[in-house]
Amino acid sequence: MAKQTLPGIQSSGGSSAPKIIFGLIAIGFVALVIKSPTEAAHLVSNLMTGAGHVAESLMTFLEGVS
Template sequence: MAKTQFPMMPKAGGGVLGKLVGIVVVLAVLTLVLKQPAEAAAIAKGIAAGLGGAVEGAATFLKGVLG
């Protein structure tokens, strides 16, 4: 029997455009870190704080729904 693929899931590998966008993003982040390390650190701390807040909010929501 053949494997069943989910119609909504993207195929592995991606196209040239996706790879190009990924390379551009990696180069932009690398340039930011090398040229402005203090600003890059501040951005990383902000992202981490935002993710931490989102996790705490989700946990609070689940406690309210399930508890």
């Protein structure tokens, strides 16, 4: 039988820099939530609103192209 890898655990052999950067961002966000939960909630709300505007703009562009 062929050797199977565990789902979600794959070694890509790539750089560890993205993992370190993601880890630092996650630690920073957790620290922000602990230090100031209200500001963290406003930050998430603003990010989601911005993502909605980006999606809406992209859809408007794609409708104009087609």
